[in-house]
Amino acid sequence: MTVESAAPDALVGALGRFRTVPRDIGRYDTDAATAAQALRAAPGQVDLLAAEGLPHVVDPERGPLFDYDDLMNVGMFCGTGQTVPELGLRFLMRFAAAPRSSWYAPREWEVGVYPARTAGGDPVGAEAALAAGAGLPEVTVRVPDLSAPGVELVGGGPFEGALRTGGYEAAVRLTGADQNVRDPRIHAAWNEVVEGLASRRVVYQTVPEPLRADHHRAWELGVADCVVASRLLADRLRAQGLEATARRGYLLGLFGSDHAWCDVVEDGVHKSLDPVFAFVATVGDERGVARSPEFAAACFGSRFNRLLPCVTDSAEPLVYFDGEPAPYWAMVGVGARPRRTS
Known part of the structure; x- marks a missing residue:
């Protein structure tokens, strides 16, 4: 199939709408072919991004190599509606447009966590790595938090500790809760973080794991994703004497997406x-997502039946390669679907 959906001017136009990964933490290992696949663009369009200033390094054999997080942000901000990050966000957020009761009713999911070990989950890339003698990384993943409210294991497991080598399959029942918040201290901290995003003072975009780990630096640089925002909110709440922590797990659909939120007592x-x-x-x-003030309000206190929390202390990474946080594209290997009960 020919994929030339993204117009060159749309891709280049995205460059001024987000902040690129700081050079000191950039991971320039994604080639033009992989970039073109993610952006639904021709390789020549990716070359144009390099010429127009998207940070990269030039490998004598592979050509320009980009940071995968930068590419995801090009896709998110180009406005074509056809790139992998645009389609992924729109699909994952479809449940927000469903009836309110569907956000909370008990729902059973079959979850498979087998992270991809090459960019885009490309099996050819895996074969090439092995042929070159590079080998593939050892994968370690965080397991579901069965102690969390609304989480029940109904198949698979058992799960002990926080981490498991390789992957896993499990069936879980998730039950949401329609709740509100009264404490004015929580309202104040919430408004500060949400206003930072809504005012565009802080850009909501893909953030690499090293910058997520330094969430105060990310916020000062004017960038945030779910991990950064949740960690910052938890900090603000604890400073007010409240019991709060940043949580991290999977947003479940036909595939699983890494997501983080904040828990307050x-x-x-x-x-x-x-x-x-x-x-x-x-x-x-x-961003191609249906506007829903009702859902936005529910995000302040309610628990949704599509979020599976994992065992973490403060929204740590869910997947590791050889003991280091895995790249963004590893999430390609996470899948989920409603459980068949008959």
Whole structure:
């Protein structure tokens, strides 16, 4: 299939709408062919991005190599509606347009976590790596948090500790909760973070794992994703004497997406705060997602039946390669579907 959906001017136009990965943490290992696949563009269009200033290095054999997170942001901000990140976000957020009751009712999921070990999950790339003697990384993944409210294991496991080598399959029942928040301290911290995104003072975009780990630097640079926003919100709440932590797990659909949110305890009840979901549902069609003020409001306290939390202390990475946080593209190997009960 020929993929030339993205117009060159659209891709180049995206360059001024997000902030590129700081050079000191850039990971320039994605070639033009992989970039073209993610952006649904011709290789020549990717070369044009390099010529127009998208950070890269030039390998004498492979040509220009890009940071995968930068490429995802080109795709997210180009406005074609056809790139992998645009389609992924729109698909994952479709549930926000469903009836409110469907966000909370008990729902069973079959989950498979086998992270991809080459960019885009390309089996040819894996074969090439092995042929070159490079080998493939050892994969370690975080397991579901069965102690979290609304999470019940109904198949697979058992799960012990926080990490498992390789991958896993499991069936889980997730039950949401329609909840609100009263404490004015929580309202103030929430408004500060959400307003930072809504005002565009801080750009919601893909953020690489090293910068997620330094979330205060990310916020000061004017960039945030779900991990950065959730960690910052948890910090603000703890500074007010509240019990709060950043959580991380999977947003389930036909595939699983890495997602993070904040957990705060009010009157002994764990309540979920999701500033990024709230922001995306507020801006709506700007990113190809249906606008939903009702869903945005529900993100302030409610728990959704599509979020599977994993065992973490503060939204640490879900996947590791040889003990180091895995690249963004490893999530290609995470899948989920409604469980068949008959």
